[in-house]
Amino acid sequence: MELFFQQLTNGLAVGAIYALIALGYTMVYGVLKLINFAHGDLFTIGAYLGLTLLTSMALTEHIGPFLGVSVLAIMVMGLVAVIGALLDRLAYRPLRESPRLSAVVSALGASIFFQNTVMLIYGARFQVYPQNILPKTAINIFGLYVPLIRILILLASIVMMGALYFFIQKTKVGTAIRAAAIDQGAARLMGIDVNRVILMVFLLGPAMGGLAGLMVGLYYGQINFTMGWVYGLKAFTAAILGGIGNIPGAMVGGILLGVIEAMGAAYISIAWKDAIAFCVLILILIFRPTGLLGERVAEKV
């Protein structure tokens, strides 16, 4: 039983990261019906920008670890959001009226462009975050050994997802985003500037992805320019699992995928853990083709 809960905490930390990245996929899909394949690379850029800012500004030395990391997180999110907006402006907006396939190809191209840009700037070798930025204490919960940083990752993800959910549901801009997701033409007739809504989506999604990149860097330490591929694929899966286009779905899908992976590894086979996760995905899609929470089509974003 102890093993089960230990694996559950392992899965939750991984799943929280998947969920944060999945938000970016799902929001863009909700509004544009476009799979933003470059999203995983925005996550990579977040991890690298975090490293650069961390080592060049030594924030955590001046204002303490927690405040330092918070300021760092805000800076990374802001910068990645700007890159996300530029991505939309340069790679997707010129193709808005073109067939959807053109935008998908453009997304793939942007992904390759980002990946190789990071490689040329930072080099192909693994980069490593400085150690001991955050205290390495572990908390003992009923005999379970949980590193503090994992709890922080989970908490930060939930807070960010909650804030985003509130923003989408309760604010005027959020309402505009939901309206544009349902019907762009009608939204435009209602006086909503759809291009600004899309810009908003490309600010929010990449900010979440960038934050996830920073978290992975801080916790796992090792980053390289191809890391966005695996995480992007998993997060994309999570978004589909939860029902693509649906924000709570992305959160549930991400956490669920992380837990399924950990449990599959624990009780069936580690080598097969991805296969198990994808089998679950297929089963869910057979019985619920729109994903777990995908039935609320009218409200998808």
Add this chain to the structure above:
Amino acid sequence: MKKLFFVALAVALMFGAAYAAEPVKVGLMGPMTGSWASEGQEMKQVLDLLAEDLNAKGGLLGQQVVVVSEDDGGDPRTAALAAQRLGTQGIVGVIGTYGSSVTEATQNIYDEAKIIQIANGSTAIRLTEKGLKYFFRTCPRDDEQAKVGAQTIEKMKFKRVAIVHDNTTYAKGLADEARGILDANKDVEIVFFEAIVPGERDYTAILTKMKAFNPDVVFFTGYYPEAGLILRQKKEMNWDVPFIGGDATNNPDLVKIAGKDAAAGFYFLSAPLPKDLPSEEAKQFLEAFTKKYGNPPSSIYAVLAGDGFRVLTHAIAETKSTDPDKVANYLHNDIKDFPGLTGKISFNDKGDRVGEVYRVYKVNEQGQFILMP
């Protein structure tokens, strides 16, 4: 169509020889991008340096030597395309590559094109068991490595052994081989045998599972990026089981990724590291490399690629020919104890390097790799 291509290639080669105005081209196929990119880029640095050196001394057969490099991305599919591209460039031989599964995807392409291939890091056993006439390697084989690994485990009196690989040709081969040897020993019990998925960040699930089996030692046969992460997460779990790694964990980035305190006490098997190379040639080479690039080479595989280049050019110079049959024949039969950077080099009938033993290294508290006696 294929035949026509080879006829064309042969004609092209003949003209090359007849006019002898063309430079001698040596291919390099290495992972310039992808997760092993640091290996590939260093391979290229080594070959560029050696070619420059050779050209300064008058080149080969009176011609300049040109290194034509292609990126295999550390990926078998990319590598097959890279091999086909190299095959059309009139190269005499190709050096590379690092990963065994990547090399395997290109072996037949080079063999059909009659291009000599000298792999530098592909230690999987079956690569030289196919009877390919033009295939050589300067690195040792995994059966030898598994033997040394098993002996180390037996010598240290570990009873309960966990073996973890990553399902690549190399890692699985080494793990299977080691399991075979250890199974024959009644004192040793293999309590855990599983594969991880390379390229991920979180390996706590496998560590948690493995810990429940309570092994005395873990033999990890995968590559250094994953090894570093696993060591780091193992430390975070407060689990102090000793780890032994295969030769693919031999890279200074391992310590960077794991952190010094988590890497300390990690054992790994390897051919001697660049810094521990005893020969005079090696010292000169390391000096020249440091002078040119600002730091000594970090990976032995890059130096082994350099040895591949040196034996190939030596064979071309000795046979005064770029005919692949003559050169291959020379490498198989006539080259004896060639003074390589990594020690004496001779090849057997299969194209495997003769002699050369694995050593055991340990990472110390400062994160340095110390050769075990």
